[in-house]
Amino acid sequence: MTPDVALIWTWLDEVPDPEIPVISVVDLGIVRDVSWRDETLEIAVTPTYSGCPATSVIAMDIETALYDRGVRNVRIKTQIAPPWTTDWLSDKGRAKLRDYGIAPPSPAGGPDACPRCGSTDLSRVSQFGSTPCKAHWRCNTCLEPFDYFKCI
Amino acid sequence: MTDRDALFEYLLRLGDNTLVLGHRVSEWCGHAPVLEEDIALANTALDLIGQTQMWLGLAGDVEGEGRSADDFAMLRDVWDFRNLLLVEQPNGDFGQTMMRQCLFDAFHFDLLSGLAGSTDDRIAAIAAKALKEVTYHVDRSSETVIGLGDGTEESHRRMQAALDLLWPYVGEMFMPDAVDTALHEAGIAPDLPALRASFDTRIDEILRQATLVRPDNAYAHSGGKTGVRHSEHLGHLLTQMQWLQRAYPGAAW
Numbered sequence: 001m002t003p004d005v006a007l008i009w010t011w012l013d014e015v016p017d018p019e020i021p022v023i024s025v026v027d028l029g030i031v032r033d034v035s036w037r038d039e040t041l042e043i044a045v046t047p048t049y050s051g052c053p054a055t056s057v058i059a060m061d062i063e064t065a066l067y068d069r070g071v072r073n074v075r076i077k078t079q080i081a082p083p084w085t086t087d088w089l090s091d092k093g094r095a096k097l098r099d100y101g102i103a104p105p106s107p108a109g110g111p112d113a114c115p116r117c118g119s120t121d122l123s124r125v126s127q128f129g130s131t132p133c134k135a136h137w138r139c140n141t142c143l144e145p146f147d148y149f150k151c152i
Numbered sequence: 153m154t155d156r157d158a159l160f161e162y163l164l165r166l167g168d169n170t171l172v173l174g175h176r177v178s179e180w181c182g183h184a185p186v187l188e189e190d191i192a193l194a195n196t197a198l199d200l201i202g203q204t205q206m207w208l209g210l211a212g213d214v215e216g217e218g219r220s221a222d223d224f225a226m227l228r229d230v231w232d233f234r235n236l237l238l239v240e241q242p243n244g245d246f247g248q249t250m251m252r253q254c255l256f257d258a259f260h261f262d263l264l265s266g267l268a269g270s271t272d273d274r275i276a277a278i279a280a281k282a283l284k285e286v287t288y289h290v291d292r293s294s295e296t297v298i299g300l301g302d303g304t305e306e307s308h309r310r311m312q313a314a315l316d317l318l319w320p321y322v323g324e325m326f327m328p329d330a331v332d333t334a335l336h337e338a339g340i341a342p343d344l345p346a347l348r349a350s351f352d353t354r355i356d357e358i359l360r361q362a363t364l365v366r367p368d369n370a371y372a373h374s375g376g377k378t379g380v381r382h383s384e385h386l387g388h389l390l391t392q393m394q395w396l397q398r399a400y401p402g403a404a405w
Contacts, residue, residue, distance in 0.1 A: 050281055051202025080206070081277035083284055127292055128192035132199065132285075136188065152284040 003071065005034050008041065015065045018057045019131050022100040025058055029088025032079050041071055044079040049132035049152075086151045103137065103148040111148045114139035158334040159272075160214045161234065162341060164224070165331075165377050167207030168235035170282075171225055172386070173256060174200030175393050176243060185246050192292060196253070199285040206278045226397040230387045237376035238321035240386040244314065247300050247307065251314035254297045257290035258354050259325045259347070266342025275340060294358045301362025308363065315359070316367050323372020326351070 012034070013026040025031055025045075033044035043062060047055045059076045066074050086105035089097075094104040103111030113120050119141035127150070129136040134147040153161075178197035184190035208221035238256055243249045264286055267279035301311040328336070328344040335341035359366050375381030396403055 047202075047281075049199060049202060049285060050206060051198035051200070053198075080281050081273070083277075083281040085284075126188040126192055127288055128188075128195040130191070132195050136191075150288075152288075 002036055002039070002041075003069070005036070008034050008066070008071075011065060011069055012043075012062065015058075015061050018054045018061065019133075020097070020100070020102065022096045023089075023093040025062065027090045027093030027096065029086075029090065029093075030058070030084060031062075037075075040073040040075050041066065042075045042077055044077045046079050046084045048084050050080075052132055054131075084152070086149065089149075097149060101146060102134065103146060105149045105151040107151065109151060111137055111146075114142060114144070115146055116144050117142040153330065153334070155334070155338065156214060158331050159340070160211055161331045162335050163207055163211035163214060163275075164234040165236075167204050167211055167221070167224065168233050169239055169256075169260075170200040170207060171204040172233070172235040172389065173239035173253075174198075174204060175389060176239065176241075177249070177253070179243055180246075180249065189246070193249075196289055196292075199282075199289070203278070203282045203285070206281070210274055210278065226394050230382050230390060231379055233382065233386060233390075234377050234379050235386075236321070236324050237373050237383055238318065238325065240376065240383060240389060241318065241321065242385055244317075245310060247310040248314040248317065250293055250296045250300065251311060252318055253289070254293035254358065255318060255322055255355070256325075257286060257293045258351050258358075260286050261290045262347045262350050263342065266347065270341065271339035294354075297358055297364075298362045301359070301364045311362065312364050315364055319367040319369060320371050320373050323370070324374045324376060327372065327374060329378060 009026065009031075012031055013024045015025045017023050017025055017028050028048070030046050030048060031043060032046050033042075035042050045055075045059060045062070055078075062076060063074050089105065097104045098115050101115050103113070103115045106112050110124065111122060114122060117139060119139050121140040123138050123140055125136040125138050125145065127135050129147050129150075133149060133152075135150045136145065137148045138145045174197045177193050177200065180190065180193040181197070182190065184193055204225070205221045208224045211224060212219045212221065236256075238252060241252060261283070264279045264283040268276055268283055270276040270279065297311065300307040302308070303311075326344045326348040332341065332344050336343050356366065373383075376383075391398075
């Protein structure tokens with residue numbers, strides 16, 4: 001028996017991103033397609049950044065999660081076009097990022113507000129942060145540093 | 153030269169540029185002047201190595217002899233590499249590293265913009281992906297060159313020295329040969345000489361803000377991207393990068 005694709009999406013939404021475990025791989029927008037090809041479940045995954053070391057861990061985590069649900073034949077396909085964009089982050093994912101202390105991406109090119117105190121008096125420390133997908137910012141009001149999930 | 157041979161050669165150039173520069177930049181890991189710059193350099197190196205995996209992976213597919221991106225990176229010697237001379241030049245001080253990065257990023261951004269419109273879908277897809285990352289690279293390297301050029305007397309002196317040292321390696325980026333011409337005519341790659349105008353506009357503006365003087369010297373070293381004559385530095389780089397495979401052939405984990 002092959003589980004319904006919609007059910008599989010809900011299972012994938014429980015697979016955490018290895019670097020930012022508060023959001024799922026579905027929240028991150030990197031799962032592009034889920035479909036059955038005969039008896040094999042094919043999942044198209046797109047990398048966030050081309051050198052992101054989490055990519056192979058994500059593929060393994062997806063396979064493990066599905067194996068635990070009884071899906072034995074899984075093929076993970078890397079799909080690079082169209083390229084991943086932060087526009088694909090879910091609204092749920094954005095809210096979770098903020099609660100976790102990471103400012104979600106904003107079209108303005110910088111964070112809207114400090115994820116800790118809400119101040120809008122902010123300064124950029126570096127465009128490159130602790131992982132490829134984040135920049136390093138500082139709040140001038142509460143003086144705390146924080147990560148900003150940068151737009152690409 | 154067949155179309156396939158030209159395409160293979162061209163992909164090696166793209167992948168070897170990002171591989172060799174990625175390795176060079178990674179040499180700073182743990183040594184940069186401040187922590188934020190260390191992280192930024194490591195992130196840039198990571199992007200470049202990631203792009204290498206895509207370019208050299210595609211090169212292996214095109215060649216059709218079962219070679220992987222790792223095989224190309226670890227099991228070739230100097231004469232097989234097709235990177236520009238600029239990217240194999242030593243790091244020097246932090247300013248020299250950032251000047252090299254800025255000159256390459258300015259070229260890389262325009263090259264990838266052209267390749268994103270390639271008639272070859274595989275190349276267009278990789279270029280579109282890489283372009284997003286390189287947009288951040290060129291922002292950072294140009295800001296840093298401006299900050300250090302228009303900085304203290306000491307930083308200004310060092311940036312001008314870096315520019316004078318590296319300028320003779322700029323010309324090779326825009327010098328087309330039979331491979332570039334064949335790929336351009338097939339609609340796969342942009343016209344290199346046409347990219348030069350955009351590069352000059354961007355670099356002139358950066359240098360103006362950085363209060364640096366563009367060298368009045370059109371001489372261009374060549375021989376990197378054809379593999380005919382690399383500088384002495386590439387061989388030394390490879391002894392480090394390929395050390396593990398040379399000491400323990402076939403090692404895997």
